[in-house]
Amino acid sequence: MPTTIGIDVGKATGMTPPYENASSDERAQGATERPIVFLPRAEVERRVGLRRSAIYRRIRDKCFPLPVHDIDSATVWWLESEIEEWQRERIVARDAGEHGAGDPTGEKEAGEAA
Numbered sequence: 001m002p003t004t005i006g007i008d009v010g011k012a013t014g015m016t017p018p019y020e021n022a023s024s025d026e027r028a029q030g031a032t033e034r035p036i037v038f039l040p041r042a043e044v045e046r047r048v049g050l051r052r053s054a055i056y057r058r059i060r061d062k063c064f065p066l067p068v069h070d071i072d073s074a075t076v077w078w079l080e081s082e083i084e085e086w087q088r089e090r091i092v093a094r095d096a097g098e099h100g101a102g103d104p105t106g107e108k109e110a111g112e113a114a
Contacts, residue, residue, distance in 0.1 A: 038068065038077035047083060 045051060050058070058064035065082035069075075 034081070037080035039080050039083060040075070040077055041067075044078050044083055048087065 039047070041052065041055070044055065048055070055064060059066060065078055065086055067076035067078050070077075
């Protein structure tokens, strides 16, 4: 199940959030920003249709978002926004006819028949 947390960017980073100096119109747009949602590995597997080994292979190949590691345990999460962005990029690649875009496992090599 996804975990939603609220983070005060200013407190967490020591930086002033950009909306503090923004106009009221800009603040109104920022008010619709989604909260940060962490997805556990099992949920990521379900959403993207890849098994653990395929996800970590793509991470190793720098083709998948990096997980967020828990300091005190072996638990890992992914940011929902990054998973959704990765999915959108796959759709764009498919529509552009990029090599391997139709292979959900990413295992087919150049010249290999479908």
